[in-house]
Amino acid sequence: MIDRCCVLSSPLPPEHTELPSTPAMATAKAYSAPPKVSEKKDNPYSEDDLPEFTPMPWTLSEIRAAIPPHLHVRQTWKGLLYLARDIILATAVWKLGLRIDPTFQSQAAVQQLTPIGAEVARWAAWGVYWWFQGLIFTGIWVIGHECGHGAFSANKRVCDIVGFITHTFLWTPYFSWQISHHRHHSNHASMERDEVYVPKTRSDIGIPKDDPTKIDWDEYLGDTPIYTLYMLLRQQFLAFPAYLLFNVSGQKNYPKWTNHFDPNSVLFTKRQRNAVIMSNIGIAAMVWGVLESSRIWGAATVLKMYAIPWLLVTHWFIMITYLHHTDIELPHYRNGQWNFQRGAAATVDRDFLGWQGRFFLHDVAHFHVIHHFFPMMPFYHGPEATKYLKEFIGDHYRYSNKPVFKALWDTYNICQFVEDEGDVLFYRDRKGKAYVRPAAQYRESAATAQRAH
Template sequence: MLHADPTGNPLPSARDTGNTPTTYSEDDLPEFSPMPWKLQEIRAAIPPHLFVRDTKRGLAWLALDLLMAAVCWRLALYIDPSFKSPAAIRLLSPLGASVARWACWAVYWWFQGLIFTGVWVIGHECGHGAFSSIQWVCDVIGFITHTLLWTPFFSWRISHHRHHCNHASMERDEVYVPKTRSDLGIPQEHGHKIDYEEYLGDTPIYTLFMLVRQQLLAFPAYLLWNVSGQKNYPKWTNHFDPNSILFTREQRHLVIMSNLGILFMIASVRLACDAWGAAAVLKYYGIPWLSVSHWFIMITYLHHTDPNLPHYRHPEWNFQRGAAATVDRNFLGWMGRFFLHDVAHYHVIHHFFPKMPFYHGAEATQYLKKFIGEHYHYSEKPVFKALWDNYNECQFVEDTGTVLFYRNKKGQAIIKPAAQYREGAGAAPASSEK
């Protein structure tokens, strides 16, 4: 099945997981073999000017984000006075005025949440050094923007860098590491049929509850308790302990600096609540921040979780194979492109070259997909449908094999690794050269 990419060109994309045949057979699944190229070969296919970082251009985008946030905030100041006024109540009736008031707040939360997320993405650019070739500029702007949005910048930067260096590695990736069959206590079939409903069968209401919980709480839970992170880490691994396994001795001062930023935010919010009231702080700042957490988790989850994307065990993993194991998505259309700085539309190229600035992502992606062909993944599926589908379809991977694909609540996959990768026996080691 072909989809169009964001520029209108047709290309192979993630298969529609809703089209799984009624009669399922592993023999009927298409086979996958990992990409063979070295990173140098892929980089050579992309013009050098697309790797150039322009500090002034980055600052202009940040200034625009801050201006939009200020304008939205200023307009929101008129919502309650306007619709609580006697004139509005006479014109619309008490119920009508109340409905209109909360509708305006919903509009504010939607757009301010997107704008705040765009500011977070600028901090993300800084974390990778993509915002500017001047390191101190990246450090200062990244620290300020992420601290204002409750992210411990330097601590997160360290673990996020390790995620990029090890993406799609079952042994070393930092986030969205798939559960295995044995993690869920599901026995091997060995010729007899497994009742997957017994292990994975949840009601749609419970599934929706778990999905909403993920969207609202997953990022704080990851920072505080390593939820969805590498399961080989100790139990109390978190981003706030300078002695955590996540950090080296030389990085401890950066963790402490990040913690001081969060303490500053705690004090600032407390003072703001004392000055203007907790309800006002929640309406103007709290709910838009919660939107940042939602959008960020949704974006990253859908980048890295899809039935078509492989995960690897040693020795088949290498950097470029891991970079290709992500998917570009048409996330909220023009709003995703403008407010979120293409973070979802062009994420694959970002994993190959994290220091490439976001404003070169669209052009660079055209060169990338031309070179790697079917190993480039793109999906036009509406993102909320994709979120629901992937949450249900991506349940676990097998305990054996060096190339792995998700299985759904029936134990079914939509693609399988070529024979030599299924059990890990006889597979030629992958080149670790980048």
């Protein structure tokens, strides 16, 4: 669970914008963790016992004023140094990868390690190569992501050139995805307008609004662990291509066949048509490049040297973004309760792979909350800026140090659906139980909406 999340209800109404004289004077207070949901008869589950949440009252300009201006400054030379470092690392690891098969299939290796031992060592070496090259490639993808936000350089042309090359190399249509990703940032945590990770509702799953004790939850949400693992692996390795091609996990209000490659898609305006076509040309060039490389060096070599590390890029990218935006304690909003800063705060920083995540992934997972508040802030200012953000918004800042693979499994199993009514929403688990509830005034609005329906 998130270490600091559940904000107790405040006497301030949601439209209140008066800034406390210091962040410490804010009336919000947080629990370190939600109460455990008990199945014991002598301690039955009751939503009256859940911690309450009140959305933050501050405006974006008030939050921005708490961040020193120099942290918003983009330094092109520094971004280029990080990119050069990644390219050098990728090249060095690539050269080592080219030596794996010749080394472990040599007569000397077979004699020293035995045929079986040499083969085990060979595949172990490939595993190490895939792990680190996948992380390095993901770091390069992150550089492209920075370019898409304009955070890499104050020069838009530099951003577009670097972003187009790095993202195209990793099979991401740069301009097309940049457009939809910008819309995601502009509408994050809005049930009506967000682009990705929009929760399923009770009616989406077909669960009746009834006494929870009378519902056979296993009938609707009960899956075997092996099937859950299969679905989770499918998400990790196929979700990003599926989103680009078929809008899977995207905004469900979009028409059928919405995708990132159709210049006439609802995702784009007429003015963005040429940018989409340019992205498609880049991906077409990659198709040609991979086919030509397979003809020259062999499909097996291309698979081992490039395709598997690229597949791991999609895994890391989906894992990072899914865990940033999905947790049993993160709110989603409807109607007038949503605003940009509340949506930005509905994310969580995670200790992702320790030093490897910080070094190879450019802190993208460790300091994501500040990125949602200020997408044009360079990643290398994330650690310092987060200190100021955390000091100002206090318990509205969310962080988790749970091991990320455990967090992935737990989150995928726990976060199932949100209610059809209400303007402040939290996920419910496989038994229909919540871990946090909106403050009283937001529950009352939900009850009013339910009666009207």
